[in-house]
Amino acid sequence: MLNVEKLVAGYGKVEVLREVSLDVPEGALVTLIGSNGAGKTTTLRALSGMIAPWSGRVVLDGAEIGGLPPHEIARRGMAHSPEGRRVFATLPVQDNLLLGAFTRITGSRPKGDVAADLDRMFALFPRLAERRAQLAGTLSGGEQQMLAMARALMLNPRVLLLDEPSMGLAPRLVEEVFSTVARLKAERVTMLLVEQFAAAALDVADFGYVLENGRVTASGPASALKNDPAVRAAYLGQAH
Amino acid sequence: MQILGQLIVSGIAVGMIYGVIAFGYQLTFVTSKTLNFGQGEALMLGSLVGLTVVAYTGYWLMLPVVLAFGMVQGAVVERLGVRQAIRTGSESGWIMATIALGIIFKNLAENIWGRDALKFPSPLPEAPLSFMGVNVLPMEIAIVVGALGMMLLVELFNRRSIHGKAVVATANDRDAAGLMGINTSLVITFSYALSSMTAALAGVLVAPVTLTGASMGGALGLKAFAVAIIGGLSSGFGVVAGGLILGITETLTGYYISTGYKDVPGLVLLLLVLSFRPSGLFGTAAIKKV
Ligand SMILES: Nc1ncnc2c1ncn2[C@@H]1O[C@H](COP(=O)(O)OP(=O)(O)O)[C@@H](O)[C@H]1O
Ligand SMILES: [Mg+2]
Numbered sequence: 001m002l003n004v005e006k007l008v009a010g011y012g013k014v015e016v017l018r019e020v021s022l023d024v025p026e027g028a029l030v031t032l033i034g035s036n037g038a039g040k041t042t043t044l045r046a047l048s049g050m051i052a053p054w055s056g057r058v059v060l061d062g063a064e065i066g067g068l069p070p071h072e073i074a075r076r077g078m079a080h081s082p083e084g085r086r087v088f089a090t091l092p093v094q095d096n097l098l099l100g101a102f103t104r105i106t107g108s109r110p111k112g113d114v115a116a117d118l119d120r121m122f123a124l125f126p127r128l129a130e131r132r133a134q135l136a137g138t139l140s141g142g143e144q145q146m147l148a149m150a151r152a153l154m155l156n157p158r159v160l161l162l163d164e165p166s167m168g169l170a171p172r173l174v175e176e177v178f179s180t181v182a183r184l185k186a187e188r189v190t191m192l193l194v195e196q197f198a199a200a201a202l203d204v205a206d207f208g209y210v211l212e213n214g215r216v217t218a219s220g221p222a223s224a225l226k227n228d229p230a231v232r233a234a235y236l237g238q239a240h
Numbered sequence: 241m242q243i244l245g246q247l248i249v250s251g252i253a254v255g256m257i258y259g260v261i262a263f264g265y266q267l268t269f270v271t272s273k274t275l276n277f278g279q280g281e282a283l284m285l286g287s288l289v290g291l292t293v294v295a296y297t298g299y300w301l302m303l304p305v306v307l308a309f310g311m312v313q314g315a316v317v318e319r320l321g322v323r324q325a326i327r328t329g330s331e332s333g334w335i336m337a338t339i340a341l342g343i344i345f346k347n348l349a350e351n352i353w354g355r356d357a358l359k360f361p362s363p364l365p366e367a368p369l370s371f372m373g374v375n376v377l378p379m380e381i382a383i384v385v386g387a388l389g390m391m392l393l394v395e396l397f398n399r400r401s402i403h404g405k406a407v408v409a410t411a412n413d414r415d416a417a418g419l420m421g422i423n424t425s426l427v428i429t430f431s432y433a434l435s436s437m438t439a440a441l442a443g444v445l446v447a448p449v450t451l452t453g454a455s456m457g458g459a460l461g462l463k464a465f466a467v468a469i470i471g472g473l474s475s476g477f478g479v480v481a482g483g484l485i486l487g488i489t490e491t492l493t494g495y496y497i498s499t500g501y502k503d504v505p506g507l508v509l510l511l512l513v514l515s516f517r518p519s520g521l522f523g524t525a526a527i528k529k530v
Contacts, residue, residue, distance in 0.1 A: 050415055074421035086416035088409045098402065099409050103421035105402045155421070 001026040001190055002047070002078075002159045007056035007066075009046040016042045018214040019056065024159055027188040029181070031201040031222065033235055034211035040194040041083045043211065044161045047192075048080035049073040061158060075108040077158030081165065085148040089137030093128055096136050096147055097121055100154030112156055121150040124180065142173040149180065159190045166197055178204060198235040202226045210235065245374040247491045253380040253449060255487020256387040260442040261464035262471055262479035263391055264435040269473045270411035271431040274322050274334040276314070278342025279439050280461020285345055286310050286440025287452040288353050291360055299363030306440050314436025317341055318429045326428065342461070349454035357456075360447035383445045390438055391477070407431065463506030469513045
């Protein structure tokens with residue numbers, strides 16, 4: 001489904017990603033873990049076109065998408081719920097969701113039933129339903145995170161990139177985020193999940209990659225990574 | 241009292257024009273944090289193109305032609321003067337480029353239509369209507385209706401249509417809008433097109449009341465810039481209030497002091513704006529909103 005080969009990217013002259021390769025098979029939940037500054041966000045940005053890859057290949061459904069502008073990549077079915085949520089603050093919740101379906105409404109992706117999907121999102125995130133007319137900027141952090149995820153799902157994506165959906169949330173909400181991810185996995189939504197809560201991420205994921213200093217240093221089935229002594233020592237210690 | 245009423249009515253018509261031009265500044269500023277300093281020239285070109293077209297089509301059929309011309313002209317300004325600056329993150333490249341394009345447009349207009357002020361035929365009766373002793377030109381009413389109508393239509397488009405929402409999304413967060421599949425470069429080109437279109441409309445609305453000519457744009461553009469800064473570059477109808485205040489102040493100055501000083505309040509306003517917000521002209525307005 002999504003294949004990344006030797007992806008190199010950075011900012012200005014600073015190289016951040018050094019030949020990152022990873023695979024996200026159809027229907028799988030793959031997690032990318034690593035400490036702060038390892039390059040997780042940069043990886044997702046390079047995949048969705050927010051920054052242009054310097055070299056390497058990004059292949060979605062057999063077609064090379066590396067270097068395309070973000071709107072072209074979205075039109076091919078990649079949804080990205082970015083770090084920091086980035087909801088459209090001055091627009092109501094409902095409009096944020098409709099914009100998630102922009103490619104479908106305007107015909108660059110199969111339309112499907114946008115209204116039914118909207119209802120589905122409101123069923124998945126009942127708090128958004130109560131606040132559908134409220135401006136997104138006035139939502140709480142947890143609600144904004146739900147909105148960012150729901151907005152990305154409205155694309156009916158082939159693959160969904162989630163960048164630290166638990167960031168800055170109270171423990172109860174973190175749990176809620178993870179149970180939502182588990183539900184989406186049960187619905188066979190293909191996902192690449194970036195997380196700081198490595199243990200929880202490996203619990204729900206099928207596969208995992210460990211990123212260190214812009215390099216993939218370990219990878220494998222999530223259960224195997226969880227038991228890998230090196231990974232345990234570095235990422236599954238007392239902190240999480 | 242009657243005279244005061246008269247002056248206020250005239251001031252309202254001029255003020256609406258400032259308001260529309262300032263509204264045009266807003267349109268591009270929200271999506272791209274840049275604006276067209278040749279906005280006055282966009283108005284002038286719209287008006288002169290309208291003058292040429294009106295001879296063949298009459299006033300009302302001329303309008304869609306001028307609106308379309310305005311859109312193309314705005315898109316050209318964005319492509320030639322602004323896009324590269326945005327791409328390279330240049331802080332000021334677009335300022336010089338849009339001023340330069342404005343001067344080129346003015347020279348072009350001088351060569352085509354000459355340097356003299358030209359009379360623009362009025363589509364409405366030129367005899368004033370009288371309300372409680374205050375004379376109102378039908379065209380002045382048309383200015384107010386046309387200007388407000390245009391702004392309301394743009395607002396309606398932004399709120400109701402998915403493409404309008406895409407414009408608002410781009411204004412909110414350009415990167416996130418791109419992730420939705422919105423071509424944000426195209427949105428910015430479109431906002432320039434819309435901005436020049438409103439200016440062109442203002443041009444053919446005001447021309448029958450004033451006169452038209454290659455040099456009509458410069459002062460209008462500058463004064464409307466002051467109005468836009470005061471009324472708010474980010475959004476809202478503050479520009480209408482700002483425009484009306486300036487328009488009325490001008491007609492009062494023209495009557496009670498001297499018509500020779502009519503342009504002074506607006507330019508003083510501009511100087512005040514520039515001296516009280518020297519560095520933060522663009523930045524603070526943007527930050528306040530987000
Ligand atoms: N916009 C940026 N400009 C320059 N450097 C950046 C930018 N964003 C991130 N970096 C740098 O890139 C590296 C990787 O950052 P990031 O991908 O955000 O890490 P992670 O998401 O794993 O915490 C860090 O050293 C960070 O300082
Ligand atoms: Mg990050």
